[in-house]
Amino acid sequence: MLMEASEILRGGCLCGAVNYAIRLDRLPPVYACHCLDCQTWSGSAFSIQCVMPEDVLDVAGDIEIYERKTPSGHRSLQRFCAHCHARIFNTNSLRPGIAVLRAGTLTRSDLVDVVGHIWAKRKQPWITIPDSVPSWPESAPTADFAVLVMPR
Ligand SMILES: [Zn+2]
Ligand SMILES: [Zn+2]
Structure with a gap:
């Protein structure tokens, strides 16, 4: 049973088998990653x-876990919906206790603002990062x- 949460703090997979709520007062800041891994994995x-x-x-619903060894030798545990395989979040042995949520799975992803961009040197050329938003190569x-x- 999921807790009540405002709409911006809820999300789930494509088929509806997995739903989640974030027990915070507000959505943590969202960032974008333009690295090749993120492009490949997200398509x-x-x-x-x-x-x-x-x-x-x-999180409620059937989750499947894919374990990936990172180049630095840490374990990345990726959580998917067991049915539609939408990737929901991951954890990493490098940062125990920290979840990285795929913000595109938020129900109101249309309200998401991006506070920073990483791996900008690998971004696609048609994307223009605003001068006011920090980015790193x-x-x-x-x-x-x-x-x-x-989260603040
Ligand atoms: Zn699903
Ligand atoms: Zn990336």
Whole structure:
């Protein structure tokens, strides 16, 4: 049973078998990643995601896990809907207890604003990042990125 949450804090997969609610007062800041992995995995131009403590993410439904070893040797556990295979969130042994949510699965993804862009050197050429939004050619320095994306 999912908790009540405002619409912006809810989401789910394509087929409806998986739903989630975020137990926070507001949506954590969303960032975009333009790296090749994100393009390949999403089949799109970039990914959008936000980070939060795993225990505030209240997920209901059949989840399947795909484990991937990252280039740095950590374990990335990707959570999919077991039926339609929409990717919902992942955790990483590099950052225990932190969930990275695919922001495109939010019910009101149309309200999402992006606070920063990483791997901009790999972005598709038709995408123009506004001057007012921070971007980094590759991964952002950890301290800068934490300030930008931590739930506030
Ligand atoms: Zn599904
Ligand atoms: Zn990426």
